[in-house]
Amino acid sequence: MTTWNLMEMQRHLLICNGATCMGAGAEEVTQQIRDEIRKNRLDEKIHTSRTRCNGRCKDKCVVIDYPKGNWYSVQEEQTARDIVHETVAEESIIYSMENGERERKTNRIKGINKYRKGNGPMKKAVLFVGHGSKLEAGNEEVRQFIEQTKEYIDPALLVETCFLEFAAPNIEDGIQLCVEKGADEIHVIPIILLHAGHSKLHIPAEIEHAKEHFPDVRFTYGQTIGIHEEIFEILKTRLAQTGFDVDAKHEGTAILLIARGGSDPYANGDVYKISRLLWEKLDVAMVESAFMGVTTPTVQQGIERCVKLGAKKIIMLPYFLFTGILMERMGKMAESFIEEYPEVDITIAQYFGYHPNLKKVLIERLQQAIDGTSTGMQDLENFRKFAEENGYEHHHHH
Template structure:
């Protein structure tokens, strides 16, 4: 093992190589700092070391400069190289030492106190995870829905909301927020219709990473909405809203249930099961299935199948949780189908959405996570086995 001669060392630069910082480019930061040191022949004066997590994940990548005791947040090469010369812009400084006192900029969050009083009052937190939409209206639907749920959740439980992608805060930031608010137990509940890649891989990856960073925090994981009695009440409500009598006979009507689509066979099978169960609860010619992407049949193929079966009326029923780009696209598709098939009555129902009945499902999923009966914990175990066998790289930071 190498033994460094540190007799002339004046500074020690510690570069966080924890999982979150590494995912944000810490390896590049490490090499850029070392390259700048070599270029200016400062190797004997500035020593660098890689560290594990330093509890400032929100400020990734984190670099600490001793003996000054300055903590930096590094997002670009210019900042990395400027650290060597101690001329970093103030906004990239997390902490600095002035007259023996540590100063934190007003724009910086407090961060995780790893040495907080363990005898103090502890809190449980529930972190709801929405998918996230490129349309802010879809993200706002999630936030409003969770706000409506708060009165049904124990007032002592912290309630936070985050998103998989396209919106803030992300899961990493959501977990950090729960811990900063004092939570030592976090129940992560996905607001996802079907159990596929997001709930099997992406969310477990974030939880496992957080467990590594915060070993004193207890995490549980809830299961997806999946197949539940309440979802059929919601689907029937959407049909009723467009004047469809869910208790009447409709021998010439086809319902086309439309999902987002995925490559997970089990999730596709669950979608078909939901479709078949809906058919059993309605008196219609057929309930067909279609997907907006990845899987088949496509929506066009689904419409054509309904027409081929002799349907005089087709109701497009989107199985989506929130508005977004796909719903806008579906609206345009529905108009085109109407124009191309003037002899068939084609209508588009409202998407599944955040119906009040969905609260019942999510509260049940939360209780399962709390009392240890959630299948989500098995998902975490399955994810760990998957990583051991296949490795894993995800992109939902």
């Protein structure tokens, strides 16, 4: 490692390279500041260092100027270069030292106290995490579903909703909102069907990141919906809505269970397990599996397999929680399959959706998180081990 002689150094600029600032261009800010220092031959006077998160994520990108003690919010290149010359515009200052006292500029949010021990009884919150959709109707479905679920949740609990991607608030903002409302304990519950990358890596990463910001807050983590008896009741309801008699025998009928598909082989395997268990609960010729992307068989291949196996009727059964781009695409697929196979009766069922039975599963997952029996806590431990061995750059997905 290099050891610099810093005897002539007069200022030290600490440039936040935490995940939020990095996502907002912290690397560019770093290079702009260093370039301005070089151009003005100030290398002997001003030293720069990249830091981890400095806790003012809302003011991204953050630069701290010591020993003067000013904190800056850098939104454009000119501000980065002005920091070198100490000519930063007032609106870009977060904190400044005035007569030995730290002053927060009026255009900056106060933020929340990092340590809040001894401030009265603990408040507990539940933060539901939806996936998020590019189609706002899907996000609104999540919000309305949680609103309907509140009546089954202890009214003493704060209840908030956030999203992994494509919608606001994200998980980081959702956690901060809970803390701002006084939560000292937050139960993070994923509204996710299958146990894969989002639940194994992305959400645990957000929780671990939040622990750094809020060391006095206790976090628990719930498990995904997974393979649960209630989901088969929901699937049977969706089939019945197409006119399918779930109690009758259907010799020439195939059900094609269609999931999103991903790179996690265990999650994809769970789709096959669900298909098999659904077949066991019905008197139908076959239940096949297909995926919308990433993996195979594709929906086209699934339809072709059903036809080759002699199906006279095919029910496309979407395994999706909410409406969205993929559901729209699946609807168009169904139209093309009907044209391609006129001799086969092809129907598309309603997506899995936020069925009333799903509330039972979420309440069960919440109770498991509260009483310490959730497998989600093992996911947090597994993530910590994974991050130690492989590294993991915390990032946001929207």
